[in-house]
Amino acid sequence: MPYSNRIRTLEESYRLVETQIESLENSEGKDETKLMKLREVKNKYLSELRVLRKEQYDYHQQVDFGDDR
Numbered sequence: 777m778p779y780s781n782r783i784r785t786l787e788e789s790y791r792l793v794e795t796q797i798e799s800l801e802n803s804e805g806k807d808e809t810k811l812m813k814l815r816e817v818k819n820k821y822l823s824e825l826r827v828l829r830k831e832q833y834d835y836h837q838q839v840d841f842g843d844d845r
Contacts, residue, residue: 779832
């Protein structure tokens, strides 16, 4: 599938940003500006993932695999 590599990359990036956010939230002396930016990046990745998953689904619906999938 043409979208699978990009989806995996975004999923991994999303997990990494989520881990960074959790560690910053649990640390003392939180940097609210950095947290806000990381949350924005996390939301951006999530939005991109939604779009790519939908495009992948639509692509899968259009392709004739020649069997009864």
